[in-house]
Amino acid sequence: xxxxxxxxxxxxxxxxxxxxxxxxxxxxxxxxxxxxxxxxxxxxxxxxxxxxxxxxxxxxxxxxxxxxxxxxxxxxxxxxxxxxxxxxxxxxxxxxxxxxxxxxxxxxxxxxxxxxxxxxxxxxxxxxxxxxxxxxxxxxxxxxxxxxxxxxxxxxxxxxxxxxxxxxxxxxxxxxxxxxxxxxxxxxxxxxxxxxxxxxxxxxxxxxxxxxxxxxxxx
Numbered sequence: 736x737x738x739x740x741x742x743x744x745x746x747x748x749x750x751x752x753x754x755x756x757x758x759x760x761x762x763x764x765x766x767x768x769x770x771x772x773x774x775x776x777x778x779x780x781x782x783x784x785x786x787x788x789x790x791x792x793x794x795x796x797x798x799x800x801x802x803x804x805x806x807x808x809x810x811x812x813x814x815x816x817x818x819x820x821x822x823x824x825x826x827x828x829x830x831x832x833x834x835x836x837x838x839x840x841x842x843x844x845x846x847x848x849x850x851x852x853x854x855x856x857x858x859x860x861x862x863x864x865x866x867x868x869x870x871x872x873x874x875x876x877x878x879x880x881x882x883x884x885x886x887x888x889x890x891x892x893x894x895x896x897x898x899x900x901x902x903x904x905x906x907x908x909x910x911x912x913x914x915x916x917x918x919x920x921x922x923x924x925x926x927x928x929x930x931x932x933x934x935x936x937x938x939x940x941x942x943x944x945x946x947x948x949x950x951x952x953x954x
Contacts, residue, residue, distance in 0.1 A: 736949045741940060746779060747772040749945060751851055756789060758800045763789040768848045770912060778940075783807035784912065788848040797853065802846035802869075817846060817869055828872050836872050844869055847911065850877070854931060857881040858901045858923035868909055875909035885925055890932050892947040899925040900932050914939025928952075 737749040748771050756765040766788045774781035785805040790797055803816030815830040819840060826838040844867040845853070857864060858881060866877045880903060887897045900922040910916050919936035923929045934945040 736947070737945050738948050739943055739945050741943045744776065745773050746776065746940075746943060747782075751848075753852075758789045758791070761791055761800075763791045763800060764852075765789055766848045766852060768851065781808050786846075786848050786912070787813075788846055790849055790852070796843055797849070797856075798843050799845050799849055802848075819844065826869055838869065838872065838874065841874065842867065844874060846870070851931065854879070854903065854921060855923060855929040858903060858921075858929045859883060859925065868907075870909055870911065875907065877905060877907040877909065879903060879905035886922075888922055888932060890924075890947060892932070892949055898932070901925050901929070 737751070739746040739749060750769040752767050754765045754767075756763050768786040770782075770784045770786070772779045772782040783806075785807060787803050787805075788799055789801045790799055798819070798821065800819055801816065802819075803813040805812045806814040811831065815828070815835070817829075818827040820827065821840065824840040826840050826844065827834065828836040828838060846869055850866065853866065857879065860881050861883050863878070863880050866879065868875050868877055882902050884902045885899050886902060888900045889895060889897050901924075902920070902922060904918070904920045906918045907916060915936055915938050917937040919934060921931060922933045924932050930947065930950065932947050936943060936945070
């Protein structure tokens, strides 16, 4: 669970969870990201989005088979989704169960929630990566620079202690949830799990901080 803060204001929460699932007879990992705005803020109001991605592993690559979004505050389940067909190199886009578009699939492409896991694989290494993201029926790019650099960061998820984190940064021109775009920085705990501890990014109202406040490791 993460809190999203703009200065002293709490804009809302983000809850990320994972579970096993099966898509087209193949084992996948279901990544669910729930974003809920703080409805006590008059300029934000109540918004609740559930983002789902089904990922699988082939050889040394991680790829997405399906992505969908539930707009809970509008009673839309799902509002839109993508099916990824790597055999035909196509992405099929649907909105409210009606087919919307067919996109060319240029290679391994993601939809957003997968970056939570992909960043854990990259944290602590030194390299640059470009991720392809499909959003609003367009394929955009996110550029990430991973480093082996570390620093100490205080975390409420670990009793307010200072913990060692790994640094990474990046940029994108895509328009993500709540206006996310531009430069960002990320910090992962320097241990085997590589938990994302904090992210600093730009949204429609300005620069915000996303901080881990609680987590549970499921056996």
